[in-house]
Amino acid sequence: MNTSYAIGLDIGGTHITAAVINKTEMKVMELSLYKESFDSNLPVNQVIAIWKKVINTAIENSKVENITGIAVCMPGPFDYEKGICWIKDQSKYEHFYGLNVRDLLLESLNFSNDFPVLFENDAVCFGKGEVFKQQENLSKKVMAVTLGTGLGACFIDKGVSISTGNEVPTDGEIYNLEYKEGIAEDYVSVRGLLSHYKTLSGFTLKNGLELYDLAINGDQQAVKVFETMGEDLAEVVIPWIKNFSAEHIIIGGKIANASDLFLSSFNKSIKKSGLEIQVSISTDNEIAALLGAVSFLRD
Known part of the structure; x- marks a missing residue:
């Protein structure tokens, strides 16, 4: 069997990670994994220049020459088929609204217009990847959520992503579900955490890491913010765990690294609802x- 290789990209609101993947064995090529943090609200040409650098570094480090495609995990709203960004008023990619990201990538990398570039929702990519990592999930109904600058979700039935039908919310998305005084993502996201902390303390923090450091150093208001987020996350997902009959929920994203601060309150709310479901935290999102x-x- 001929081995083929593709570039995998995980693009978030504050980072890009690239690696060359052996498509035949579904393994990351040694030394190819490369990551860089950046401000996605920079001008488009500066953001694309950062992406180009990260992609080229991954390719160079892999020593692979025959790349056959690019697969991109991208937050929504996004036209994944056409490659057009529709992110707006989300504190990220504010200059990308309406732009064709596929064309921008191909032009920056000097690839031909027909070079395969596939886009998929970042939460769906995460969920599918977790199924590959844990083969027992191939026989289960799995709900995966990603917690970061946004709130992502996907629903996977025996390895197949489900985004339509009565079992799942519209497009398989939960970030825009009505919740409390707004939508779910207003409460379960970095901005939700920071907003809640400002309400409690009066202080404005720069990022989630500052909040995490305060919490682990005993700031009770910071601890309360994470605990409340765990409860909020549970309230958002419980109806859809029931609707989808999910057997396993996997939590990933940057905020998942702070699971020691919110997982207990999340599990308590899940148990209180009468649900019995396997709960996992991803260790390598x-x-x-x-x-x-x-x-x-x-596929």
């Missing part, structure tokens, strides 16, 4: 997302 993205090039 990015690898899962990259493998999940490239899996769509195989």
Whole structure:
């Protein structure tokens, strides 16, 4: 069997991670994984220049020459088929609204217009990748959520992503579900955490890491913010766990690294609802997302 390779990209609101993936064995090529943090609200040409640098570094480090495609995990709203960004008023990619990201990538990399570039929702990529990592999930109904600058979700039935039908919310998305005084993402996201902390303390923090450091150093208001987010996350997902009959929920994204601060309150709310479901925290979100993205090039 001939081995083929693809570039996997995990693009978030504050970072890009690239790796060269062996599509035949679904493995990340050694030394190819490369990541860079950046401000996605920079001008388009500066953002694209950062992406180009990260992609080229991954390719150079992999020593692979025959790349056959690019698979991109991208937050929504996004036209994944056409490659057009529709992100607006989300504190990220404010200059990308209406732009064709596929064309921007191909032009920056000097690839031909017909070079395969596939886009998929970042949460769906994460969920698919987790299924590849844990083979027992191939026989289960799995709900995966990603917690970061936004709130992502996907629903996977025996390895197949489900985004339509009565079992799941519209497009398989939960970020825009009505919740409290707004939508779910207003409460379960970095901005939700920071907003809640400002309400409690009066202080404005720069990012989630500052809040995490305060919490682990005993700031009770910071601790309360994470605990409340765990409860909020449970309230958002419980109806859809029931509707989808999910057997396993996997939590990933940057905020998942703070699971020691919110998982207890999340589990307590799940138990209180009468649900019995396996709950897991992903330990390597990015690898899962990259493998999940490239899996769509195989489908």
